[in-house]
Amino acid sequence: MMHLESEANRMKELLNDMRSENKAVNAIISKCNSIKQVIEERENLEKGEIENLVLVNESLRLKMEAKRDDEYQEKLEAMQVEDHTLHQEYLNNSHKNKSA
Secondary structure, three states, X not given: OHHHHHHHHXXXXXXXXXXXXXXXXXXXXXXXXXXXXXXXXXXXXXXXXXXXXXHHHHHHHHHHHHHHHHHHHHHHHHHHHHHHHHHHHHHHHHHHHHHO
């Protein structure tokens, strides 16, 4: 009978030890989950920052293209004015040569 009581006590101690270990494991799992959540939040922030940088870069690229297009348009208009002026000079000179 003593042997059974002794065995029962030993089993109770083992059960208590297992419960303590289980609590420790659960605490570790909880801490890991918290760390994982912090990492995910940081990754999301970094992803958002990267997406923002991509948008800023795209915006700058579009502004540069628009500026370049404006410069080309200004040059084209200047060339058209010059072409028109030269054409008018040619016509005037041609008309002068015919009358002379």
